[in-house]
Amino acid sequence: MSLNKNFFAGVDVGSLAAKSVILQDGEIFATGLVPSGVNSVESGLNALNLALETAGLKKEDLTYIVGTGYGRVSAPYANKAVTEITCHAKGTNYLHPTVRTIIDMGGQDCKAIRIDKDGAVIDFAMNDKCAAGTGRFLEVMAGVFKVRLEDLGAIALAATDTVPMSSTCTVFAESETISLVARGEKPENILSGIHHSIANRIAGLFSRVGIESDVFFSGGVAKNIGMKNAIEEALKVTIVKPEIDPQLIGALGAAVLARSFSKKEGLWA
């Protein structure tokens, strides 16, 4: 294949997954998604290598790489590091220019982000130190019910009732869930309660930054249909359907910024 030198990559190393996107001439050329290990440099490289392999490229073919996610601080393969907040804004704007509000739910935090028409961040808020409303929280809950993480949302949608869940702390919610199971509540009804309690917590974040349509849901948890529906209900909004895997949005934004930074630095005209 003939190689155009203008390939840009974004690598997003999160707490649960590492993601990469390679852009060529404004189009998504390849992507990679792998579970994060204990070594964040290795995780990022694994994700990048997967995308490179899919694209039939070598690392040297990339003009510029931007690292993001919590692993951005140790990404020696990247030319620059940018926070995931800025990257989710850029990635969302790149695919969905009408979006003004983003809910990003990742492995260990969730964010409410407001952006302008150019994808610049206007305001944002993040959850506090605890893991409530994150992928980790849902992972713990999937463990309690012994179901696959990816099935959690669909099970919740089968609920005939929503059992109120008062705890948002992961540890307390786990013990509350076990008590509810012991009391004979149906798993789907408890899971519906769990999703709604997280959604209400997210609504609290938006009371600080506000909501403007259109609204987008990014991050790994965005693939959970039960969570999407609960958030739509809590925020009284309709979430824009994602064009790609919403877990890749941060890496996409990083690749978009890689393109911009390299142009600014005169690496291509």
Added chain:
Amino acid sequence: MGLKTLEKITAALTSRPAELEQLRKQGKKIVGWLAYNIPEEIIYALGLIPIRVGQGGDGRLVEVGARHISTKNCVFVRQVLGQFAEKTDPYIKQLDLVAIDATCIQLYRLEELINFYFDYKTVVLGVPRNFATKEGHEYFRKEVEHFTKKLELFAGVSLEQSKLQEAINIYDGIREAIKTLYSYQSKDNAPLSWRDVSAVINAGYNLDRLRYLELLQELIKEVEEKTSEPQENQAIEARVFLSGSLIPPGDTKLIDIIEQLGGRIVGDDLWSGLNFFLNLEIKEPTPFGVADAYLDRIPHASLPYLDLPTDGRLANLKHQIQQFNADGVIYHTLRYCDAFTFKAGETKDVLKNVPFLEIHTEYSGSDFEAIRTRVEAFVEMIKNKKEIAELV
């Protein structure tokens, strides 16, 4: 930045504990004080040595303090209590009396505990909640009068008007000098940073006040000379204004993060920072004159004020943001520092379009990375306005 006077201030601070030891041997008495409304002028005018106490940023001392107070008290109060419990701080171990005002009710509690558990002589100065009213002023006048009488008894002398005027003149000089230094540090070609000025303020609370004033005047002269040298500064800056709970000496976590990520702090309205030196005009050298002047200052967030459009704290914040040409506000709240935490939402709403980031933290390193991400995104957001927005 190589300012000789800063080195002199550091040297003076290093030798201060030993100097105090000598002064005590000569019969001088040291009054440790804390909070926002203690009229230091009166302490000084009575021939007593005022030293502001209290440090932050040490998780271990917070735990020591928490043995004597609820963990739902703010981390600063817990740490200061820990300092009194350990008595290893070179100033705290030399105090003959501790004066605390009740602006913040948690600090008032601190006064009770150091008296009860650690046998410190204490004096408390009541502060009215209804500070903006005539009744509030009358109450505070009586409180300052009462406070003065207690100090007179402790010092063994009566307050002389001429001595009080002398003290007021020194403190007025210090206040003016700090304001001048703040205006210099925010300039493009500043030879000293906000962090430097903050260190100078903290040093001053321990030094002899007359000597401190001389050092400040010397520093201003040196800064003036250095500022006149042209310096190139083309880089796009994220000019950050700090607001919220106090940032006492020793608590550098947020400041370090902001600076490491390329943000530049250009101003603050902290009660541990510039606010303490603003809008204090003592019209007559009497306890009543001092009381009125202190109560008419920019109010502390611990005091309730329910009319946002006329709230002096918010008006001052808006004014300072403009004066220091800040791009955004980082509103720092300490865990269980309720006064500032409760007021974060309205402060953001009042500032409307000014980029605003609340950082809720405590004296431990566990949230370092989480704060780092927020501050980094905030700095990016500010720089975006000036730079990255053009790129995409």
